[in-house]
């Protein structure tokens with residue numbers, strides 16, 4: 224059974240090179256997280272006392288201001304970060320999609336990068352061999368796919384990365400938004416694949432600042448604030464509370480029906 228359970232988990236980042244008072248003050252003024260001041264070494268409390276239970280079928284959006292702890296929570300859920308206190312248990316194969324460029328090699332070709340990135344995301348070589356033509360078509364990169372990645376523009380790299388990411392079959396999909404650098408027409412094409420990817424995946428947690436993407440991909444949400452879970456529940460309720468207005472007032476009835484019929488977050 225695919226699931227993620229987190230019990231009273233906190234994640235601290237000690238800042239070893241910020242010992243002086245003035246630097247401490249500067250850090251305190253800038254970030255959205257909370258800085259602990261009772262130890263000699265300043266500590267950023269990126270996550271504080273998180274208890275959460277997610278299971279197969281959940282489609283959860285993470286919302287909150289810059290520095291609220293969304294990315295850190297995704298990294299905790301993926302097993303990349305261990306909790307400083309508390310515990311976390313993940314059952315299922317995780318595909319962490321945080322940085323579209325991770326796992327890409329500048330010196331090898333687009334084709335080779337497709338394979339390597341697929342393996343990094345938990346696919347087998349055989350599975351990737353079956354998908355490589357479809358991914359190549361999707362990217363529309365043509366002969367560039369035989370050239371080293373360092374010859375690509377930023378947008379071309381994102382096309383390649385999106386092609387691979389949207390071709391996998393993850394049990395647990397952890398998505399940090401970062402798909403800005405493609406042109407609008409390509410993003411629309413990627414959107415359809417992204418929606419399909421989410422449908423195929425057993426469980427989704429998606430950190431985003433974009434209401435339209437959250438609406439398309441998620442049914443429930445968690446509002447993070449200063450490293451804590453401020454609210455969790457149906458997407459519309461949480462977004463309305465977070466934004467101070469209902470962001471769905473001009474959304475189609477069909478979409479609203481889909482959200483109404485969706486299961487509430489299992490941690491409720």
Ligand SMILES: Nc1ncnc2c1ncn2[C@@H]1O[C@H](COP(=O)(O)OP(=O)(O)OP(=O)(O)O)[C@@H](O)[C@H]1O
Pocket residue numbers: 236254255256257267268269287288289290291292293294295296447
């Ligand atoms: N590796 C790190 N070392 C030190 N502090 C960190 C580290 N990663 C995150 N933080 C701090 O933890 C807090 C939470 O950051 P996080 O990246 O999780 O926020 P976020 O909600 O994803 O923000 P954004 O919307 O800007 O991406 C912030 O105060 C940030 O400065």
